[in-house]
Amino acid sequence: MQFNELNLSQELQNALLKNDYKNATTIQEKVIPLVLDGSDVMAKAQTGSGKTASFVLPLLNIWQEQLVKRTTKKPKIKILILTPTRELTIQVSNSIKNFSKEFIQKPKIATVIGGVSIGDQLLEIQQGVDIVVSTTGRLLDIIDKKQINLSFLEHLVLDEADKMLDLGFAEELDLLLKELPEKRQNLLFSATYPQKMLEIAAKITTHPMSIEIENEEPTVVNIKQRAIKVNKENRNALLQELLRKNKWKRVLVFVSSKRSSDNIANKFRKKGFLADSFHGDLIQEDRNFTLDEFKENKIKILFATDIASRGLHVDDISCVINYDLPRGSSDYVHRIGRTGRAGKEGVAISFIGLEDFEHFNLIEKKVNISLEKEEIQGYELEGIPILKEKGKAPIKGKRKSKKDKLREAQNKKF
Template identity: 40%
Template sequence: MTFSELGLSSALARAAQERGWHAPTPIQAAALPAILQGRDVQAHAPTGAGKTAAFALPLLQRLAQAPAAPGPRAARALVLAPTRELAEQVGTVLQDFARALQAPLRVAVLFGGVSINPQLMGLRGGADIVVATPGRLLDVVEHNALKLSAVQALVLDEADRLLDLGFADELARVLALLPPRRQNLCFSATFPPAVQALLGRLLHEPLHIAPALEAQSRPDIEQRAIEVDAARRTPLLRHLIAQHGWPQLLVFVATQYATEHVADKLRRAGIAATALHGQMSQGARRAALADFQSSALQVLVATDLAARGLDIVGLPAVLNYDLPRAAADYTHRIGRTGRAGAAGVALSFVTPEAEAHFRLIEKRQQQRVPRERVAGFEPAAQASALPAAAAADGGGIKGRRKSKKDKAREAAAGQGTLR
């Protein structure tokens, strides 16, 4: 199967080949024809499966086949992303492919952390496609620099995160500005049940795509779980870095404070490390990522900000210093390695207090990860038992009872806040 056989234009198919994509991935093969037909699509595939191209290529072709000036301060298609880094990445892909068209389409990228003025100036003549984070998009709309009433297609990239309670208010405000008749495309590596209920109100007779990956297409990620006491995690981290000599290591922690604290401890040990979190300026975030991608830094210590949209070619390893709060975030975290056919390793520190939580993560991903111990770092405490109620009813990644966030999300789904 080739891109041309899926209905892609010769110009875009040639552009894909020039990027080294000689054949579509399973998610691309399933999604391209449906999107070209104008159908709503919900696509579920692992990180690194080619989801961005799966919607970018047909979206560009549909807009190119119906050439029309977007109009002053207007957009013809909207792509929403939960983080600045993902918005930049998606915008770059769309801009690269748009140049291959006979009449290149205008792609605008909007995100916070930088001055809004250049973004406002860039929208004076409108844009065929706007890629944006929800907050900055609403800021631009409030400045009367962009109209969304003519949007023909809406894409939610990392849809589960955008439909999460943290984005619910902003997303509802964006949806209220869009025309009711439009194509809706939702792509993500995970679709938790609560998010699935919200999608049912957003999509119209969608095609559900969850292609089974062939063995050679599955991410080659070795998962490891190391038992250790909480107070010994940083010394163990230094030991593992020295033992394995990874040229790059992405370390996930739970809080912004922890990123700075752990990175500082590593620097004091002579390891080139820095932090990455949401309170950093966009310039500082870009500099940290650029240094990490160029191997000027060996270790990047990050919050879940880096779990989505961060594409580092050949990243050999990721490590969960703190376990993620949700199983879906675990999937996104480990998906930063083992991309594009490369092998990778994903390690998790499992403290005695976190053992029950990690069992729930294993249950959600339907995979058991054998526990390991490193000589000299064996935990002194005993792992706490899995709560009986959680074991009986499947529990919840956050504990026995539903959190306020879960209850609010379910209430939003029942009230039909999306349309």
């Protein structure tokens, strides 16, 4: 379906054409009409599906139509979009600005994130905004200061809701809902819907339209996925070998911790590579600077934690490498989705150590792939893969019960 068939304003269609958007993706085709119709939506969508445009476009269309009804010059907050990371918040804000470029009167947007001056954000909100795009933590800080009025809100969006759940959103939700009017449109987007996510959805909305994109591969077809067997102590040397042999423009390497991100990036810089680290402990100014350097090719290799797996939109990332495997299949899909974007080809490589076989087999099963486990000459895997024994139930009495542990802890106090 083409965008001109979706009842969007001429200004939005002009912006889409200028950005070379012609055909709607499956999720856009299904969600846009529902949002325009005022329905609540609960959508299951993977990275790279075009979900951001699926809610940004119709909400801008609705906002534009309501301009004529505005009774005051100072705008009120009508749209609140919550995201799990600062980078995704900035990305969504930029998308709103980009799609509304053709508007005669443009919406005022507040991008509310941690790591930057809260004073500037408070001033922006007090002067009046139409749309707030925010991480939950910083928004609750502002709510706690009683410096934001959400009583005029008409649309609530939770983007990457499953990731927000991982970051403690369930505990913050009740505080947030107290500030919102009961009558509003609710839009939830998530890659997965575990039980806790369904409980959150039930608190927010009672009769949502459920959208699940079926018959689509969970990983992008133009990404060449590889799995290379290597002992953990040889990963550094193998990665250097791969980087020297392949002419990758930009490489994103995922590691398991902030400390590893810094340490490995430092080792690679000493070897002459243009490398840096990216993780949640960096202040926002440093995060923005690092991403700009990566986008401008001043940094060729970025060692990052999973904070970069969602919301990081950098053109022409040639290769994604799972130096450490992700915790689950959803994270795997999001990680490799940083490459092979906009129809371009990409490569995703996972390092498989002796203790990783079982975990990677589970990831393969869940994302419906089966990869040959390669070996690179000179870096062959040594040792026997560590697999858990199946079929043996735990022997009763071998493990201490919670009651025994509590009793021991009490005895130690006296």
